[in-house]
Amino acid sequence: MATGLSIYVPCFNTGTNLSSKRQLLRRNANCQVRFRYFRKASFQKNLTTSSLKSPPEEPKSTASSEQLRRNGPGKKSSNSLLSASVSVPLLNRFRDADFKFDQLALDILAIALPAALALAADPIASLIDTAFVGHIGSTELAAVGVSASVFNLVSKLFNVPLLNITTSFVAEEQALIHTNEKNTAQINIDGIEENQGKKLLSSVSTSLALAAGLGIAEAVMLSLGSGSLMDIMGIPVGSSMRAPAEQFLSLRAFGAPPIVIALAAQGTFRGFKDTKTPLYATAAGNLLNAVLDPLLIFFCGFGIGGAAIATVISEYLIAFVLLWRLNGEISFTLSSIDGGRVARYLKSGGLLMGRTLAVLVTLTLATSMAAREGTVPMAGYQICVQIWLAISLLTDALALAGQALLASSYTLQDYEHSRQVIYRTLQIGLISGISLSIILFLGFGAFSGLFSADAEVLEIARSGLWFVAGSQPVNALAFVVDGLYYGVSDFGYAAYSMVLVGLISSLYLLVVTPAFGLPGVWSGLFLFMMLRLIAGIWRLGTKSFKLLELQLAPLQCNSQQFQSMSDSPPQYSPISITIKIEMEGCTQEQASAYRRRNETTMYVKK
Structure with a gap:
């Protein structure tokens, strides 16, 4: 959703040519600025209100305020309000x-570091599979290469976006939970509850539900469409690679659901800033795959099918370990699946x-x-x-x-x-x-x-x-x-x-x-x-990046400095500036918190 924030900031100004300053400020496409005069006497009455209090300013803020007091409205120097706040490279x-x-x-x-090790585990496992299949024959090795390319293409296209989205959404919701637990007012945040000591996060339940549906769809598509996919890859029906490639891909397709669910669970742990648990689960699965490969391929005589079965079993183990660990922290219920979050997942995933x-x-x-x-x-x-x-x-x-x-x-x-x-x-x-x-x-x-x-x-x-x-x-x-x-x-x-x-x-x-x-x-x-x-x-x-708020920080000043400005000569004329910022994807609670955070004092002197 897009939430409009209107922040009223008291300022001092000594000039009469307000149009030039308005043009200067409106160069920021994300800010709408307007001026409203009010009596200095009435303004001084409000100096003691709590809205004028703000955190101690940083050294950079003081420098910015000094620069602002030295500049006039017509000067388009690097020390102007715009360049000091928004357009700093x-x-x-x-x-x-x-x-x-x-x-x-x-x-x-x-x-x-643990994430790097976990990411490196999959290529290593693929090399082990390649080594064992290579001992069957060159035809089987080529067939596995084609089938693995198709499977990996589908995985990258559909599964990796879900992983990245889950990481961001879970990290956001987890941060809000942490804030809510520390807030004595206990602000109610939709979708965050406690259930028997476990956290109920709608972002996690939504991600896992989407992962299950996506994994089943991928399994059906890869299994039933293996022949068509081989045609697309240029493997004709009469080729010696055709039969083993179709066999490997059809069996490998049964591993699609646990792969997608495991990626959603990995995204959840990443959102928790925990990359060690996915590393341990991935290592356990790959170790099992290395043990099963020779047993199923050579001892049981399954050949290329044994390699596919060993990979699928290891993928189910990884998913099971991650869900088991996640179940200790998160409570999964269908009622926590939020339709709004589903739409946000689908939009971002697309x-x-x-x-x-x-x-x-x-x-x-x-x-x-x-x-x-x-x-x-x-x-x-x-x-x-x-x-x-x-x-x-x-x-x-x-x-x-x-x-x-x-x-x-x-x-x-x-x-x-x-x-x-x-x-x-x-x-x-x-x-x-x-x-x-x-x-x-x-x-x-x-x-x-x-x-x-x-x-x-x-x-x-x-x-x-x-x-x-x-x-x-x-x-x-x-x-x-x-x-x-x-x-x-x-x-x-x-x-x-x-x-x-x-x-x-x-x-x-x-x-x-x-x-x-x-x-x-x-x-x-x-x-x-x-x-x-x-x-x-x-x-x-x-200035159009979502971290625009970070660039406004240098304009903040504390109430003590602002009080000293209230004793300024009569030619100072207070004005009120309204800055409207459109924030995409922020909740109403975030918008309110941002408004409260930015009720501070700024001033401009020509």
Whole structure:
């Protein structure tokens, strides 16, 4: 929902040309400013009211107030009200923010490190499956590769958006619960209750219900449509890969429901800032899969079907462990499923599906353009891309930490902490990207040698070193910014910007690659990540971002300073400014809390 906030702020002004100042203030598209005169005497009577009290101002606030008193209405300097509050570039603030290995940095790493290990567990499990299936035969190995590609495509398109949305929504609701428990007035928040010592969160129940329905739908589609999907993948009926590929995909489809439910549960734990529980559950499931693979494939003689059955059983174990742990903290009831939240999930999920589709199309096009260069260039390209994607898991975990922490602090209107989360996550992301870049430059030869012994393939792979290693700082910051989008539920911009970035990058690949070959593919992927980063930094630095409230903080001043201004010469004329901010997706309780928080004093002197 969109909630309009009208904040009446008493100000002093000495000028007569109000139109120029009105034009200056209205340059912010999210703020509507109007002036209303009232008698100075009546204004002084109100100086003792509680609404004029505000928290002690920060040093930056004092500087901003001094700058405002020095500027006139007609001066469009960098010290004007607009530039001091709304249009301060994000990069300048990021540069001025000192990096400290403080408790916040430890909190980020405490969330990111277990998440990175959990994200790395799935590729490792896939490698184990590949190793066992490879001992059956090359045909079975190729069939598993095709079927796994189809399954993973469906999973990324439908399941990953649910995971990201659940993380943000649960973190928001959990933060509101924490505030409600501390509030002596016990403000009633719809959808938050206690049931026999367990929390009743409508966001969790809604997510799990949607996950169950989505998982069943995926299972039916993959099982019944396996033949059609093989046709789409270019595997004809007479191919030797057709039968084993259909068999593997049909059996693998029964694992779709537990996968989606497990992802929803993982999103819930991430919203709780608990990434260790998903790590333990994933490790247990993958260990069981490694034990069952040889038993079912070779000892029981099930072949490729045994590999699929072992994977499905391990997925049910992961889902069971997560739900069992979650049941100790959350009470699940159908009555807690909120229709409004269902609509919000579906809307946000649709946006992220579009975003995911734009990413997949761009990466698939890059692979297609590389394949047209020949077998050897394609093999070298595949080595580089696999290393590139594997390294991205580390920065994905960092983005997850930023998302969970920002969602909580932003929901609580703790805007100073929200700023620090943004700065610290970006700083750690940049340091991580530079470190990974150095590691890859030094050790890329050893990494690439693990994938092939062909000298020509390795030569092509080494030619992509500048892309794989050099793009790591850009990749890290781009992934972190994505997490910050999700932390404030800015899913709309995340989707629309990605579609535009993907379109530009795809056109570049289509035009440049035929002329320059594989370097054109590398440059196209680098352009793709660079545009993602630019779009993200621009969004964080513009006044239309949802963290607009953070940029208004420097205008606050305490009641003592304001009292001293009341003794000003008679030429001071008080005015009242109404700032109206449209906040998408905020509840009425959040809007009221924001209004109360911003009933403070500001003044302007020409």
